[in-house]
Amino acid sequence: MTTAAEPRLAEHFEATIARHDRIEPRDWMPEAYRATLVRQIAQHAHSEVIGMQPEGDWLTRAPSLRRKAVLLAKVQDEAGHGLYLYSACETLGVTRRELTEKLLDGRQKYSSIFNYPTLSYADVGTIGWLVDGAAICNQVPLCRTSYGPYGRAMIRVCKEESFHQRQGFELLMTMMRGTDEQREMVQESVNRFWWPALMMFGPPDDASPNTARSMAWGIKRDTNDELRQRFVDMSVPQAEVLGVTLPDPELAWNEQRQAHDFGEPDWDEFWAVVNGDGPCNAQRIEHRRRAHDDGAWVRAAATAFAARQAEGGRGR
Numbered sequence: 001m002t003t004a005a006e007p008r009l010a011e012h013f014e015a016t017i018a019r020h021d022r023i024e025p026r027d028w029m030p031e032a033y034r035a036t037l038v039r040q041i042a043q044h045a046h047s048e049v050i051g052m053q054p055e056g057d058w059l060t061r062a063p064s065l066r067r068k069a070v071l072l073a074k075v076q077d078e079a080g081h082g083l084y085l086y087s088a089c090e091t092l093g094v095t096r097r098e099l100t101e102k103l104l105d106g107r108q109k110y111s112s113i114f115n116y117p118t119l120s121y122a123d124v125g126t127i128g129w130l131v132d133g134a135a136i137c138n139q140v141p142l143c144r145t146s147y148g149p150y151g152r153a154m155i156r157v158c159k160e161e162s163f164h165q166r167q168g169f170e171l172l173m174t175m176m177r178g179t180d181e182q183r184e185m186v187q188e189s190v191n192r193f194w195w196p197a198l199m200m201f202g203p204p205d206d207a208s209p210n211t212a213r214s215m216a217w218g219i220k221r222d223t224n225d226e227l228r229q230r231f232v233d234m235s236v237p238q239a240e241v242l243g244v245t246l247p248d249p250e251l252a253w254n255e256q257r258q259a260h261d262f263g264e265p266d267w268d269e270f271w272a273v274v275n276g277d278g279p280c281n282a283q284r285i286e287h288r289r290r291a292h293d294d295g296a297w298v299r300a301a302a303t304a305f306a307a308r309q310a311e312g313g314r315g316r
């Protein structure tokens with residue numbers, strides 16, 4: 001419904017964005033801005049929660065109590081990131097119930113990277129190093145996103161993400177200083193995760209229907225390709241320190257660009273995984289649906305307790 005005040009409100013919104021100030025939940029905002037934020041923040045939150053599964057598969061098989069404790073802390077952090085992001089999304093007028101239903105029935109997405117299996121223990125380190133490393137490249141600029149609750153949620157997420165990336169790198173470094181078999185396990189893991197990690201940043205800018213508008217609204221502060229380049233440039237020296245080879249024959253330093261040239265990800269694979277045909281899509285959603293169903297009694301009890309409290313009854 002448009003009102004007479006709307007042109008002035010739209011002007012104020014545009015001026016706020018132009019000043020790189022924050023839009024807050026009670027501010028007027030174009031419906032398309034709100035819808036874009038719901039889409040991106042929900043996908044981000046879903047990614048955090050689904051992202052617990054690949055590493056969670058190794059909790060019972062961690063090789064030491066220390067590795068188990070570190071992995072447990074990391075997986076729990078991801079759950080917390082999901083909660084911060086669902087809370088930020090709820091400030092836009094959607095409910096967690098709606099968001100969960102849309103995830104489970106495929107109307108909302110989560111990151112493609114989590115549709116790949118974790119086949120060896122080295123994957124726990126590779127996910128920390130590369131996946132959380134990519135997440136850091138993507139999430140640090142989001143601390144400056146134009147929507148207040150999203151940017152503020154990112155500050156704590158990024159602090160914890162740095163621990164995630166360091167623990168993964170340290171795990172891989174330990175294995176690389178181990179036996180030949182451990183070194184082969186690490187290299188095989190990096191070979192499987194390198195290209196899917198590049199795909200985390202989304203399609204190329206010229207194939208992205210959302211990037212231009214998200215940049216104009218200050219939701220994104222960098223484009224998909226800019227962040228992908230930043231991640232490659234960050235990862236190459238780290239791979240050299242680790243002693244692993246990144247599986248891209250076109251990877252080379254370009255003196256003129258002062259950046260690394262690298263090959264093209266398989267975008268057919270990317271779109272297939274995004275559209276549900278990845279190695280683990282069905283398994284991930286089935287697991288999430290089972291967890292949601294198993295938790296129904298908790299939601300019912302909490303709702304009943306809240307109703308009793310509201311009636312002024314004494315909760316038992």
Ligand code: 3HC
Nearest residue numbers: 040044047110111112135199200201202208209210211274
């Ligand atoms: N996986 C799944 N879908 C993806 C994707 C990916 N890696 N990259 C893009 N897409 C989807 C988009 O959602 C969009 O589909 P939609 O319009 O139906 O939502 C379509 O592909 C076109 O992509 P665009 O680039 O135009 O879409 P966006 O502007 O939304 O950019 C994005 C995609 C860069 C992922 C952006 O949404 C973003 O920055 N999101 C926030 C960060 C995030 O979600 N990270 C995911 C990982 S979380 C994580 O790693 C946790 C860590 O702890 C491990």
